[in-house]
Amino acid sequence: MTTVAKMRKFKWRTNTIVLLALLSVAITTLYPLFYVVMTSSRTLEDYNKNAYGLPKFFTLDSYRILINNYSLDTAARNTIIVVGLSLATSLIFSSLAGFALAKYDFPGSKAINWSFIAVMLLPSQILIIPIYLLLSKFSLVGHLPGLMFVYIGTNIPFGVFFLKATFSAVPDTILDAARIDGAGFFTSFFKIAVPNAAAGITTLAVLQFLGMWNELLYAYLILPDQEMRLLTPALASIGGRYTTNQPLVAAALCITATPTLILLAMSSKYLVRGVPTGTGSS
């Protein structure tokens, strides 16, 4: 894809200008993050003296306070349990359904497919009230499984939509050949479909992990007790109460944001491919 570059007569000068423009946008993106990391690792007195500039010395006190006094370690553990189990369950259900809808037509499969697409477009405000009332009817408000049900349910429509497209790209010829060799549904699924669609499944897993990790509304309402909180709502409540202790808020921001940033660094190649999916770009 170097054709554009080839068109340039004054390639060097243009490239320098472009690079400088990119750098200045990158600074507006990165500086706030850098500032938060710096703030989180300084003492309150040091911060109050001069909000800018580098800290005199680095301290992890704010992190220690958060873990000891605000049980962010419990919040982290709860988050990992909820997000991990919901992700595993919704991936299994979505990939089974996605594979079936892509390769095993049955009467009504089109209708199911369309109903999933339609429900994907619903805003969460419509769902939050009835879901909250239903979960409280089953005494699931305040318990981790309640939130897991919500995440599994809301993940599946997009998951099926995404994986149906992914599995459609698996060539029929391979599946036919396997079938002639006597492979049943599960053999075809695990031995052929899933390995061939691994990149798509990984992309979906990353997108849905980020969605759940960052979700606030359901997590806040369905787990209202302080000690059951997940990270994102715990952060929101810490940030709401301690406006005067900026290093503490900054540390909470760092704890919540770091896993997602690490995930971005590790899976950028999947996100670059996966994010434009479903936009009709071809």
Added chain:
Amino acid sequence: MTSPAVVEVGPSRGPTFAGGRKSRSSRGSLTRQKQRIGFFATLPAFIVVASLLFYPIGYAIWISFLKTDGVTSKFIGFKNYVDIFAAPLVHQVFLTNLKFLVAIPVVIFAGLFTAVLLYQEVWGWRFFRIVFFLPSVLSASVIGLMFRSAFTLNGPINSALISLGLTPINFFARANMAILVVVLALIWAGFGYAMMILLSGLMAIDSDLFAAAEVDGAGWWQRFWYIIIPSIRQQLAFVSIINTLYTFTSLFGFIFVMTAGGPLYSTTTLDYLVYQKAFSAYDMGQGSALAIIIFGVIATLTVAQSKYLRNDDGR
């Protein structure tokens, strides 16, 4: 070509794996068996979606006709809807929500600007692409708190203003200033996603078009207006639709951590008002009715926008 293979591939055509390829009648039982397998493999997902999404939607419509706090309830017909349409607060909140739309042109412009720059594929462009996408993986709470900390009365923005000899501004005590800060957060948070979508459109442009334009002596602006913009029309449409939807349905996280809807109701958005009605005032019926009205509004907007943006080919 960065857009994934999954996008282009429709349902498989011709003789399919499912259909069997030769004499259909002799394979009849096999086909039926395949259909059964397909049905049972889809069933778990369908049951989950039916019980956790379809049923609640019906339930939401039912609740919207009730006066209920979640414990006791009374059927009151369309009264919730009538009350909402009559309430000055709802009108005010709707107008406030329109103000947040200001972020969208800026997001699209910034996304397009960065996408076009990245398209030059200068040294390190892949790195910059990830950097611009960074805010998109952060939660609204993280971004909202970052901006609130920055713009708070004794925060870094104000201390910068003081050191420049200006008076500090209490951003969150003034309606339009508070909206401005939220809008800034939305732009910072959102332009990377727009960039990613638009860049995938740019990458798909046939390079012969540029070669031909060069032969014709087209300048940069001409190439921009006559090749780039028409080629990524679909992506531009998608980005503007998705951002409009987002503005009406997904500001909750930002508002919740930044302003809690205040001062007074001046930064309360429609989705935040649903939350307040249902879970602060415990009026689940009105909350549901409002949510359904919002859905009606955004569905209309989406249809209108996609009609307008798709049919505008002739220009």
